[in-house]
Every structure is written in structure tokens, then in C-alpha cells.
Amino acid sequence: MTPPVVDVLPAIPALILAVTGLAVLLAQAFxxxxxxxxxxxxxxxxxxxxxxxxxxLAARGGGDLGGTxxxxxxxxxxxxxxxxxGLVVVLLSPSYLRATGIDRGEYYTLVLFSLVxxxxxxxxxxxxxxxxxxxVMSVALYALAGLHRARPESQEAALKYFITGAxxxxxxxxxxxxxxxxxxxTSLVAVGAALRTPGPATAxxxxxxxxxxxxxxxFKVASVPFHMWAPDVYEGAPTTITALMSAGVKAAAFGxxxxxxxxxxxxxxxxxxxAVAALAVVTMVVGNLGALAQSNLKRMLAYSSVxxxxxxxxxxxxxPGIGVEAVLFYLVAYxxxxxxxxxxxxxxxxQGREPLSLDDVAGLASRRPALAAALxxxxxxxxxxxxxxxxxxxxxxxxxxxNAGWTSLAVIGVxxxxxxxxxxxxxxxxxxxxxxxxEDAWAPVPPSAGLALGLSAAVxxxxxxxxxxxxxxxxxxxxxxx
Amino acid sequence: xxxxxAILFYVFAGLSLLSAVVMVAQRNPLYSAxxxxxxxxxxxxxxxxxxxxxxxxxxxxxxxxxxxxxxxFVLMLLRVGREEPEPGRQRVLKTVAIGLGALLLAQLxxxxxxxxxxxxxxxxxxxxxxxxxxxxxxxxxxxxxxxxLIVGALVGAVVLxxxxx
Numbered sequence: 221m222t223p224p225v226v227d228v229l230p231a232i233p234a235l236i237l238a239v240t241g242l243a244v245l246l247a248q249a250f251x252x253x254x255x256x257x258x259x260x261x262x263x264x265x266x267x268x269x270x271x272x273x274x275x276x277l278a279a280r281g282g283g284d285l286g287g288t289x290x291x292x293x294x295x296x297x298x299x300x301x302x303x304x305x306g307l308v309v310v311l312l313s314p315s316y317l318r319a320t321g322i323d324r325g326e327y328y329t330l331v332l333f334s335l336v337x338x339x340x341x342x343x344x345x346x347x348x349x350x351x352x353x354x355x356v357m358s359v360a361l362y363a364l365a366g367l368h369r370a371r372p373e374s375q376e377a378a379l380k381y382f383i384t385g386a387x388x389x390x391x392x393x394x395x396x397x398x399x400x401x402x403x404x405x406t407s408l409v410a411v412g413a414a415l416r417t418p419g420p421a422t423a424x425x426x427x428x429x430x431x432x433x434x435x436x437x438x439f440k441v442a443s444v445p446f447h448m449w450a451p452d453v454y455e456g457a458p459t460t461i462t463a464l465m466s467a468g469v470k471a472a473a474f475g476x477x478x479x480x481x482x483x484x485x486x487x488x489x490x491x492x493x494x495a496v497a498a499l500a501v502v503t504m505v506v507g508n509l510g511a512l513a514q515s516n517l518k519r520m521l522a523y524s525s526v527x528x529x530x531x532x533x534x535x536x537x538x539x540p541g542i543g544v545e546a547v548l549f550y551l552v553a554y555x556x557x558x559x560x561x562x563x564x565x566x567x568x569x570x571q572g573r574e575p576l577s578l579d580d581v582a583g584l585a586s587r588r589p590a591l592a593a594a595l596x597x598x599x600x601x602x603x604x605x606x607x608x609x610x611x612x613x614x615x616x617x618x619x620x621x622x623n624a625g626w627t628s629l630a631v632i633g634v635x636x637x638x639x640x641x642x643x644x645x646x647x648x649x650x651x652x653x654x655x656x657x658x659e660d661a662w663a664p665v666p667p668s669a670g671l672a673l674g675l676s677a678a679v680x681x682x683x684x685x686x687x688x689x690x691x692x693x694x695x696x697x698x699x700x701x702x
Numbered sequence: 703x704x705x706x707x708a709i710l711f712y713v714f715a716g717l718s719l720l721s722a723v724v725m726v727a728q729r730n731p732l733y734s735a736x737x738x739x740x741x742x743x744x745x746x747x748x749x750x751x752x753x754x755x756x757x758x759x760x761x762x763x764x765x766x767x768x769x770x771x772x773x774x775f776v777l778m779l780l781r782v783g784r785e786e787p788e789p790g791r792q793r794v795l796k797t798v799a800i801g802l803g804a805l806l807l808a809q810l811x812x813x814x815x816x817x818x819x820x821x822x823x824x825x826x827x828x829x830x831x832x833x834x835x836x837x838x839x840x841x842x843x844x845x846x847x848x849x850x851l852i853v854g855a856l857v858g859a860v861v862l863x864x865x866x867x
Contacts, residue, residue: 226839231846238850245857286839326861333854340847346840352847359851363858378862421817 230283230291233270233299234339237306240266241332248325256317259328260668263310266332267303274299287407288346297697298342298475301552305468306335308559308672312566313460315666319569322367322458331464334360338468342475345483347396347406350476354392354440357472358385361465365457377456384439384449392436398429399484408484415487430485430492434499437480440473443499443529444506451510454522459574462518463562466525467555474532474551478544482701486540497537501632503530508636511643516576520643521561524602527640528554534633535617538624544698546616549691553601553609553683560598560676564591567673570663581647583656591665592651594677599644601680604637609683616691711751718744735773742766754827 228235240262248257274296277283282291291299309331317323337357344350362385366378400406402425403414415426435446442450454462485492507527514520532550535543568575568591575581585592601610614637618630665673683690718741725737746761835841 224839226842228842231843242853286842288840289843324861326857329857330854330861333850333857336847336850340843344843348841349844349847352844352851356847356851356854359858360854363854363861366862369862424813424816 226286227283228285229280230277231285231289232277233273233303234336234343236266236270236273237303237332237336237339240269241329241336244325244332245329248329251325256323257325259325260310260314263328263332264307267307267310267335271300271303271307274303284345288349289340289343290345291343293693293700294475294479294697295339295343297548297693298471299339301471301555302335302338302342302468305464305471305555305559306331308563308676309460309464309468311668311672311675312463312559312563315663315669316458316460316566316569319663320368320458320572320574324367327364327367330360330364331461334358334364334464335468338472341472342479344476345408345479347399347408347411347480347484350480351389351393351396354476355389357469358389361385361461361469364461364464365453367458367461368456371456373452373456374458375456377453380449381453381457388436388439388446391432391439395429395432395434395436398425398432402426402429408480411484412486415485418487426485426488427491430488431495433480434492434495437473437477438499441470441477441529441532442526443533444503444526447503447507447526447529450526451514451519451522454525455516455518459518459562459566459569462522463559463566466521466558466562470525470529471551471555474536474547477536478539478547479701481536482539482544489540493537496533497626497629500530500533500537500629503527503533504632504636505530508639511640514643515578517565517578517581517647518562518576520647521558524640524644525558527636528602530636531614531617531633534626534629535620537626537629538620540702541620542623542698543620544701545691545694546613546620548694548697549683549687550613550617552690552694553613553680556676556679556683557598557601557610560594560673560680561602563669563673563676564595564598567591567665567669568662570661573661575662578647578650579657580662582650582654584651587656587660588662588665590670591673594673596648596651597677597680599648601684603641603644607681607684609680609687612684612687707751711748714744714747714751718748731777732774735770735777738773739766739770742770752827754832756829756832757827 243266244257244259244262247262248259251257277291277299278296282293282296284290310328313327313331314323317327334357337353337355337360340353341350341357344353362378362382365381366374368374396406399411402418402422403411405411405414415422418426438446439449454465457465481492504527507523507525507530511520511523511527514523532547532554535546535550537543538546565574565576568588575584581592581595584595597608601608604610604614614633618633621627621629621633721737721740721744725734725741728734728737742761742765746758746766749761750758836845
């Protein structure tokens, strides 16, 4: 029997990242004890190579690996986004790791492995592969969340993330099992075809499976009522990893959600749309009200991340149609903003301390004018003020909801955005209108982190002024899902 | 022959259910672990009866072998030989949990009563056909991703568990 021929080219970006991760691991093994391997340059090289590979794949027109790992316009869009997130996180990391004393080669290995999982998550057209990708991403992040081993908050974050993550994986797996039971296949396309003409028993099984899948994804995107872990984990994890979670994990989880619900479950839209709409409403309300009460900046951004999951879900309701491109566009805007926000906090870290309260950033504009300006741009974009990516993104999200006949979702979203202005702008006010308190305790912004922050601020402004190119690409990606 | 198989099936099915109940009801974690072992072995026997020796062997090797050893290791390390005292103030939670459980049971009953069971299609569950599926191009990605998963888990465990350099 001759072995079947498999075209591995479509998986090249993921392979490059995985091999780079192993190379960093080996480099660490050959580095003298107590020193850190040059993980950041290795990872940067690998990420840039992967980005080139994505570009070449796009020029080649995609492809697939054994029919399960599919590289279409949708995957390519997310590949570029996720690798971009990886680049920014790696640029932010060296100075932060040194400042907090957790500089280790394995950090980069785990970051790269989690990126491999994210790439798989948005590319898999088969439920078992999807689940394994999710685990690849999550297992690396569980360890990364606990990297500050001396800090109890970090240990708490790792444990909470691990337990809730494992729990949510159980839900997801149970949902997958029920869908398999209902349709006799784990391929998204075959499930979609089988559910178009369901018998009564199949319909019941498939509906239960859909509900369980929604719970599983709800945990991963941190939507209320499955958000309890998010504030503690975001606060306790190393800040660069928080940036990776809020930008990368959210993007990958929404990618998988859109693919599964768009390709396998459009026939059940009538039963999952109201559920998603309800999740969107409570997530927007609880996320924003929760953020109002926070004095810790990382916790505030964590609740804001919950609230933004709500805005995104409001457009997922309109998913089979224009909702998809709105979500895709907003994920880019949101990733840039969150990388910037958490990155700015990480860039100031010095001797194990980082700015966490409003007092810590008071008068920052007079001491670090460029960083304060960048942070202001991110916060304004999170609020959704015009000429920022956040405004354009939210506009598309809410327009999608309205066009799909869910006007109430858009109304709640806009109202909640107004509420959010209070807690976002409070930080801007502290930076610009207050006098600095005490000595300047923060680090000068390191060049690589400065580059990363400048890059994300530029993306935020560029998307706000000229969203057309990314929007066209998002439209193309959304169409490939149908 | 078929009668013999049916008898065996019901014996093992009953045994697995019984030991599963014992596992949950036992308050001594060590006894629970052994009850779980009985459940796993009876499940393995059922897989064998269904004509899938590969899954039956996996069940023993992975669950009864590796995972049970892990459980027992943890139990011994933590010295949980004593009975866990029943928490007194969680009576309300317990009532709620029983109520929800009854609801789930009723729902399941309704769904199962509504389903007209079909005779399962016969299929080849032999080791050879398992291998054909596992090593088909369809699962190349999963196969490779699993190796990354295992390396990632190992690296993560070492990072979290080793002494500070």
C-alpha cells in the first residue's frame, strides 16, 4: 500500500512557529545556567518568516491539509492578525521580562506554541482538530499565566485559568460529541449538510450540542455569565501575556466561533441567535458596570475586554451575513488597542513593579509624553470616539446588528459605550490633568516596546481614518466562509 | 453464542453502573478511586464485546494504567486516607444541586422517551480500521498538533515546577 500524498504547504506558517519554538527551547538548553537564551530575536525571525509564508500562501490561493486544516481567505485574515499580535507581544516582552525577573527562553517557546494553537483554531474545518488546536493554545497559556511564580496573584491566575479552562473544554467536547451523534460526522461541512434535514431526535441532540458549544466558546471569549475568571487571570498573569490573551485568544476564539456557527450550524440559527443575543446583552451590561467599579487598571481593562466580547457577540447574532465582516474588522481594531493598552503598562514596569492604579499614571503626560499620547489613543479608541479604529469598528458592529433586525442590541451597545467613556477617560484625565505624585518610579520606555506601542497606535489611527483596505479584506474573508 | 454475549454485556454494564454509583457515593477518596478502576475495567470489557480490542486495550492502558496511578499518587502524597467530613453549611447548595439534578434527569428521560432507537449500523471497529482512520490524511494535522500539545504541556510543567535558577 502506497502512503497517501499530503500537501503540507498550507500548514507552513504554523510549522515555522512550532519549529522556532523548539529552536528557542534547544537554545535555552545550550545556554549557561542562570542566563536567558536569545529568545526574542529567534521568535521575531520566526514570526516574520511565518508572515512571509502567509503572504506567499495568499498569493498561491490557499489550500488545505488533508481536508481538515483549511487555508482560505478567512484563515489567512486571522493568520495575519494572530502573527501580528505575536510580533507585538514578542517586541514588548524582553524589557518586561527583565524588569520582573522572569526572563527565560521557555517563555518564548510557550508563546509560539500558543500562537500555533490559535492558527489551528481559526483554520480547522473539523471538530476534533478544532478541539486539539484549542488545547494547544490553552495549555501553553495556563503555564504562561503562572510564570510569576513568586507572586500569589500569578499562581492564582494560573490555577483559575487552568480549572475554568479545563471545565470549559469539557463543555465544548460534550457539545462536539452531541453534534457528532446528531450528524454522524465531525467535519463542519458534513454536520451542516446533515442538520439541514434533521429528524426530531437529531434536532434535539443538535440543539443541545449547540448550546454546549456556545457555553464552551463563551468561556473562551469571556462573555458573561462565563467571565468570572477573566479579571483575576488578566490581573495575575504577566502583563505581556494578558495582552496576548486579550488580543490573540479572543480573536482566535471568535474566529472558531464564526467558523463553527457559520459553516456547521446555520440551519439552527433560529435557536442559537436568541441565545447569543441574550449573552451579548448581559455581557455588555455586566462588563461595563464591572469596569466602572475597578481601581486597578489591569482589572479595568479586563472588564473592558468582557464588555467588548459583548459588542462582538451583538454582531455574531447577524453572523451568516454582514455580521462576520464587522466582527473580523473589529477584532483587528480591538487587538491593536489591547496590545497597546496592556503593552503601555508593561513598558513602564521596573524592578518588579508596574503601574496599576490611577495614582501611578497621574501626570504621566509630563514625564512620558509619547507613551501617554499613545495610551490616550488606545483609550479613546476603546471608548469609540470618531477618527479612531474603535469608532469605525463599533459602527460596523452595531450596523450589522440593526440590519439583522436586532436594533435593541445596537441601542444597548451604544448606551453602554457612553457609560464606558467614564472609566476610560478617567485614565486620560489622570495622565493629562493631574500633577505627578512623588518620584518618577517608572522605567524609561525601551526602544523595542516603543516600536510595538507606536505600531499599534498607528494601526488604531490608520483604521480610524482609512478603514477601506482592511475592510475589503475582511469582506473577502467573510465571503470565503459561506 | 449471542445469548452468552448478551449476558456478559448486561453483567459488565451493571457492574460499571454500580461501581460508578459507589465511586460518587463513597466518602473515602481511596475507595472512590478503586471503584473508578472497576468502572473502567468493565467499560473496557464492553468495548471488547463490541469487537474493538484496540479501544479496550487503550481503556486499560491509559485509564486503568496511567490515570489511575496518577490519582493514587496524588491521594498518597496528600495523605487523604481519612473520610472527608461532610460540610454542614452547604445544605442549601446541596438541595439546589439535587433539584437541578432531578430536573436534568427528567429532561433526559423526556428526550430518551421521545427518541425511537434505531439499531446501530454495523461497522468495523478493528485495530486495522482504527489505524486506517488515524493515519489518514484527514488526521495528519491532529496527529502533529497533538505532539506540539504534549511538548507544550511538558515545557509548561517544567517551567512551573522547577526550582528557581
